[in-house]
Structure formats: C-alpha cells, structure tokens
Amino acid sequence: MVLMFFAVFLFGIEVAMIRHVTNSVHPFEVAFFRNVFGLLVVLPWFVRYGIVPLRTPIFRLHMIRACLSVVGGLCLFYAISVTPLARIAALGFLVPIFTTIGAILFLGERVSIGRWAAIAFGFVGTFIIIRPGFETIDLGTMLRIFASLIFGGLLTLMKVMTRTDSSVTITTYAILLPIPMFLFAALFFWEWPNWETLGWLAVMGIVGTTAQLIFAQALRLADANVIMPLDFFQLVWSALFGFLIFSESPNRFTFIGGFMIFASTTGIAWREGYLARSKRSVMSSGSDDAHGM
Numbered sequence: 001m002v003l004m005f006f007a008v009f010l011f012g013i014e015v016a017m018i019r020h021v022t023n024s025v026h027p028f029e030v031a032f033f034r035n036v037f038g039l040l041v042v043l044p045w046f047v048r049y050g051i052v053p054l055r056t057p058i059f060r061l062h063m064i065r066a067c068l069s070v071v072g073g074l075c076l077f078y079a080i081s082v083t084p085l086a087r088i089a090a091l092g093f094l095v096p097i098f099t100t101i102g103a104i105l106f107l108g109e110r111v112s113i114g115r116w117a118a119i120a121f122g123f124v125g126t127f128i129i130i131r132p133g134f135e136t137i138d139l140g141t142m143l144r145i146f147a148s149l150i151f152g153g154l155l156t157l158m159k160v161m162t163r164t165d166s167s168v169t170i171t172t173y174a175i176l177l178p179i180p181m182f183l184f185a186a187l188f189f190w191e192w193p194n195w196e197t198l199g200w201l202a203v204m205g206i207v208g209t210t211a212q213l214i215f216a217q218a219l220r221l222a223d224a225n226v227i228m229p230l231d232f233f234q235l236v237w238s239a240l241f242g243f244l245i246f247s248e249s250p251n252r253f254t255f256i257g258g259f260m261i262f263a264s265t266t267g268i269a270w271r272e273g274y275l276a277r278s279k280r281s282v283m284s285s286g287s288d289d290a291h292g293m
Contacts (some may be wrong), residue, residue: 003218004227005291006229010211012237015085015244017204019023022081024197026189029075030204032182033193037205038175041213047166048062053172056165065157066177072150073178074185075143083140089235091144092259096265098152118267119285125260129252149251167216175209 019080022029080088103109114292126145130137161170178206193201218227235258242248 001217001224001227001230003214003221004161004230005233007211007218008216008233010207011234012067012215012241013088013205014208014211014224015080015088015212015238016198016241017207018077018080019085019242019246021197021200021204021226022077025193025201026186027081027194028182028189029076029186030201031073032179032186033201034073034077034205034208035175035179035182037202038046038209039179040206041209042172042175042182045172049168053166056173056246058161058164060275061157061161062170062177065161066181067156068150068154068157068189069174070181072147072154074181075150075234076147079140079143079147081140082252083138083144084248084254085246086235086239086254087141087142087248087257089238090254090261091126091141091148091267092159092234093124093231093261094145094148095151095155095260096268097261098149099155100175100268102153103159109195115268118164118264121267122261122264125257125258128260129257131253140156149196155280171212171216196264229266231265232259243244 010287014081018027018034085195100111100115100119104111130145158170239248239250239255242250
C-alpha cells in the first residue's frame with residue numbers, strides 16, 4: 001500500500017510536468033522524450049542481463065502493443081496539454097472498465113450481473129463528467145476517453161503476453177519499440193528544446209518510468225483489490241497540482257463522476273480478487289484432499 005501511494009503521487013507529478021513542458025514543446029515531442037529518458041531506468045537490466053530481456057517468442061504481439069501504445073500515448077499527451085488535470089485523472093479511471101470489457105470480448109471471460117452493474121455505474125460517472133448536451137465535449141476530453149480505451153486494450157493484451165514473457169521483457173519492449181514511432185510523429189512538429197526544458201523532460205521520463213515500476217511491484221506484493229482504493233489519490237493529486245500550479249478549478253461534476261468511475265473499478269477489482277482467492281482456496285483444498293488420500 002505504501003508503494004501504491006508513492007506510485008500514484010509520482011504519476012501526479014509526471015502529469016503536472018507534462019502539462020508544464022507542453023507549454024514549450026509539442027505534446028508529440030514530449031511523448032518521444034518520455035520514452036527516451038525512460039530508458040535510463042531500465043538500463044540496469046541490460047547491464048545485468050545483457051540481451052536476455054529481448055528474447056521473446058511473441059515479438060509480433062510486442063509490435064502490436066507498441067503501435068497501440070503510441071496511438072494511446074499521443075492522444076493522452078495532447079489531452080494533458082489542453083484539458084484540466086483533474087478531468088484527465090478522473091477519466092483515467094475508465095481504463096480498468098475497458099480492460100474488463102476487453103477480457104469479456106476477446107478472452108471469453110464470464111462476467112456476473114454485479115460486474116455488469118459496476119461497468120454501467122462507471123459509464124454513468126463518465127456522462128456526469130462530460131455532461132453531453134449541457135456543455136460542449138472538447139477535443140481533449142474525447143482524446144482522453146479514447147486513450148483510456150486503448151490502454152484498456154493494452155492491459156487485456158498484457159494478460160495474454162504474461163503467459164510466455166516476463167514482466168522485464170514486456171516492460172523493456174514497451175519502452176524501446178515505441179521510440180522510433182514517437183519520433184516519426186514528433187518530427188512533424190519538431191523544435192529543439194532548450195537546456196531547461198530538456199532537464200524537465202529528463203526528470204519527467206525518469207519519474208514516469210519509476211512510477212510504472214513501483215506500481216508493478218505493488219501489484220506483485222498485494223492483490224489489486226487491496227491497493228486499488230489508493231488509486232483515487234490520482235484525482236486528488238491532479239486536482240491539487242492543477243490548482244496550485246496552473247490555477248485550475250475543477251467543478252463538482254468532475255469529482256462526483258470521478259468517484260463513481262473509481263467506485264466502479266474498485267468494485268470490479270474487489271470482485272476479481274475475491275474470485276481469485278476462492279479459486280486458490282478450492283485448489284488448495286483439492287491438493288490437501290489428494291495428499292490425504
């Protein structure tokens with residue numbers, strides 16, 4: 001839980017830094033440097049293991065994942081540059097909902113009425129945030145929702161990839177492969193950043209990748225249903241940083257809708273944790289019975 005809290009705090013800092021540097025360079029360029037400097041965090045893996053992290057029997061899936069992550073990343077970084085940070089965080093809670101839907105459609109997972117109700121509750125929260133018909137849905141909001149859809153698909157794909165590849169291999173390719181794709185997109189808007197901006201970009205890349213690794217470690221040490229309630233602090237930190245640094249004042253609908261989406265995803269995580277524990281308990285009981293015989 002401590003690791004999760006720290007990871008969420010770092011994610012909030014990363015988003016604030018992205019907003020800051022996009023005042024000087026194009027968001028596509030920021031996305032490129034995010035991955036370039038993120039390599040500094042995973043570099044020790046290559047020092048220790050050599051090219052072992054690059055060995056994989058599913059390189060094609062890694063390429064598909066990289067292409068999707070570039071599309072989602074470009075949408076997200078542009079959305080951050082033009083959308084209030086609290087709204088960015090609130091709509092980010094949609095990712096687990098889209099992941100659950102992806103697992104239903106592509107992995108054949110069965111879902112109870114309760115989980116369908118949680119998904120519907122989350123989408124109601126989304127409509128409360130964007131309030132179609134009462135205010136214009138801006139481009140940044142649309143891109144943030146689309147990015148959440150993409151990232152939900154990526155998490156579904158990761159469930160398949162973890163059957164054959166380690167987390168080290170998956171993370172390494174997730175950073176390496178998108179770099180030339182981000183560079184291609186950034187070249188259309190390229191302006192060399194000054195040294196101060198380059199320093200911000202370096203810190204942003206290191207902070208963001210470190211947050212990802214800490215989050216992955218938190219998930220490894222505890223069930224998702226235990227640590228995911230702390231994810232709500234993403235909305236808290238984003239709102240705080242947006243207010244203190246960028247003079248943003250999120251409306252109550254962002255908090256109401258964000259809480260509804262968060263409650264939905266927390267309910268889904270709790271249910272999945274409960275089913276996983278029940279399955280382990282049944283398997284343990286079966287093993288004990290077999291030994292008793």
